Amino acid sequence: MIYHSTRDTGLQVSSAQAIVKGIAPDGGLFVPGEKPKISIEDIAGLVDKSYREKAKGILELFLSDFTKEEISDCVEKAYNKTKFETDSIAPLYELNDTAYILELWHGPTCAFKDMALQILPHLMTTSMKKIGIDKQVAILVATSGDTGKAALEGFKDVDGTKIQVFFPTGGVSEMQKKQMVTQEGNNVAVTSVNGNFDDAQSGVKAIFGDKEFGAALEQRGSLLSSANSINWGRLVPQIIYYVSAYCDLVKADKIKAGDAVNVCVPTGNFGNILAAWYAKEMGIPIRKFICASNENNVLTDFIRTGVYDKNRAFKATISPSMDILISSNLERLLFDITGGDEGRVREWMQELQQTGRYEVPQVTKNKLKEYFYGGFCDDEGTKQTIAEVWKEYNYLMDTHTAVGYRVYRQYVEETGDTTKTIVASTANPFKFCSSVLEAVQGKPQEGTDEFEVGKILSELTGQKIPAGLAQLKEKEERFSEVCDKDAMKQIVDKFLG
Numbered sequence: 120m121i122y123h124s125t126r127d128t129g130l131q132v133s134s135a136q137a138i139v140k141g142i143a144p145d146g147g148l149f150v151p152g153e154k155p156k157i158s159i160e161d162i163a164g165l166v167d168k169s170y171r172e173k174a175k176g177i178l179e180l181f182l183s184d185f186t187k188e189e190i191s192d193c194v195e196k197a198y199n200k201t202k203f204e205t206d207s208i209a210p211l212y213e214l215n216d217t218a219y220i221l222e223l224w225h226g227p228t229c230a231f232k233d234m235a236l237q238i239l240p241h242l243m244t245t246s247m248k249k250i251g252i253d254k255q256v257a258i259l260v261a262t263s264g265d266t267g268k269a270a271l272e273g274f275k276d277v278d279g280t281k282i283q284v285f286f287p288t289g290g291v292s293e294m295q296k297k298q299m300v301t302q303e304g305n306n307v308a309v310t311s312v313n314g315n316f317d318d319a320q321s322g323v324k325a326i327f328g329d330k331e332f333g334a335a336l337e338q339r340g341s342l343l344s345s346a347n348s349i350n351w352g353r354l355v356p357q358i359i360y361y362v363s364a365y366c367d368l369v370k371a372d373k374i375k376a377g378d379a380v381n382v383c384v385p386t387g388n389f390g391n392i393l394a395a396w397y398a399k400e401m402g403i404p405i406r407k408f409i410c411a412s413n414e415n416n417v418l419t420d421f422i423r424t425g426v427y428d429k430n431r432a433f434k435a436t437i438s439p440s441m442d443i444l445i446s447s448n449l450e451r452l453l454f455d456i457t458g459g460d461e462g463r464v465r466e467w468m469q470e471l472q473q474t475g476r477y478e479v480p481q482v483t484k485n486k487l488k489e490y491f492y493g494g495f496c497d498d499e500g501t502k503q504t505i506a507e508v509w510k511e512y513n514y515l516m517d518t519h520t521a522v523g524y525r526v527y528r529q530y531v532e533e534t535g536d537t538t539k540t541i542v543a544s545t546a547n548p549f550k551f552c553s554s555v556l557e558a559v560q561g562k563p564q565e566g567t568d569e570f571e572v573g574k575i576l577s578e579l580t581g582q583k584i585p586a587g588l589a590q591l592k593e594k595e596e597r598f599s600e601v602c603d604k605d606a607m608k609q610i611v612d613k614f615l616g
């Protein structure tokens with residue numbers, strides 16, 4: 120199967136090349152040239168298989184230039200008992216008759232980024248071998264929190280890779296910082312950059328844009344690459360858990376194979392919900408995609424009006440992983456719902472870059488509305504939802520998941536649709552324990568650090584703090600280097616030797 124750019128279908132590569140390149144040379148995103156299909160019988164045949172077996176089956180369809188052995192090897196290394204705390208990998212929790220919570224946070228960093236970042240390093244090194252590049256992959260990441268840690272855990276001690284993460288000195292939570300500076304592994308480095316997230320990110324972009332530096336590193340045996348969510352190698356593993364969740368509903372006798380379901384996804388960069396879209400395109404009967412945003416509700420407006428407009432104030436919320444004004448992966452959906460109109464996509468993306476805004480025509484608006492429902496919720500609503508769900512169901516949600524569940528309920532109220540719905544849960548509640556504790560006890564906890572807050576939340580709710588977070592406080596800090604933005608290149612240079 121070939122992959123091509125969303126902005127030029129003539130720009131074609133194999134899946135291995137798409138994964139190694141990350142982004143198409145024209146600035147577009149790689150998408151599969153055709154969508155592999157699975158039938159209702161195929162789905163029924165997957166129901167009793169393990170998550171790993173399902174993963175292999177789906178990846179084989181999309182990564183057709185990989186051998187079965189290569190895919191099996193990548194899957195076994197990623198989705199196993201040493202990496203995930205449950206062998207079902209992404210379990211489905213029945214909250215009530217209609218809402219099923221798809222828990223995507225049983226991996227090493229307690230957030231859904233693990234679902235893709237545990238396997239990406241293996242897909243990447245395998246891809247390099249396949250296309251005959253005999254170099255080590257050097258991953259550079261600028262992070263505002265979750266991605267950095269998940270990438271570090273994914274690439275840690277993977278042969279043929281090195282990873283350098285930059286985080287903004289004042290721009291991450293205490294817990295997130297601790298997670299990163301205590302990172303283990305012999306191929307990792309973490310540096311804090313004076314400034315905000317934009318400084319760290321523009322620093323990394325400048326390094327990627329420095330052709331001379333890149334060429335010099337290649338001479339020395341390193342190929343710079345990124346692990347961000349527009350890479351096809353991050354998107355394709357996310358399709359698996361939607362297939363798996365659907366199968367789990369069939370297995371539990373909640374639906375029959377072939378029945379339609381809805382999905383609801385707390386959304387930022389549009390990667391997670393887009394994976395659900397691809398699952399539908401493959402043949403999983405998904406009727407409605409409920410796209411939940413926090414107060415950075417660019418996507419809600421887009422789905423409702425057809426106008427994408429990022430010209431608005433950025434809001435820092437208690438669901439920070441969704442604080443995003445440009446949802447990059449939306450470009451892939453636009454390509455699909457315009458019937459593959461590369462020219463249109465190119466124009467819109469140009470407008471977005473130049474003016475921060477574009478508007479799609481009526482026919483595209485209709486298509487969007489046919490499949491998508493957009494809604495948002497503010498911090499108050501998020502906390503209220505955590506408290507209500509805890510009270511009613513004894514189930515503890517993190518802030519991002521609560522945004523999703525709130526919008527799901529808005530949707531049901533508006534439409535009366537009682538189709539069974541898979542609600543993606545994207546983080547363990549203890550990862551955002553200050554906000555979760557405030558929601559559950561109705562007032563903020565003053566004067567304690569995040570670790571103490573975690574303990575209080577655990578005592579109050581009887582829920583266990585995940586081991587990865589509980590052990591953190593005692594862990595040795597390995598990285599204390601702080602640098603200015605201008606020095607980032609030197610740091611990479613030194614790290615790569």
Ligand SMILES: *Cc1c(COP(=O)(O)O)cnc(C)c1O
Nearest residue numbers: 386387388389390391440519545
């Ligand atoms: C990254 C992230 C999201 C947003 O996912 P996208 O794929 O970017 O839409 C939501 N919740 C959490 C906890 C995340 O880490």
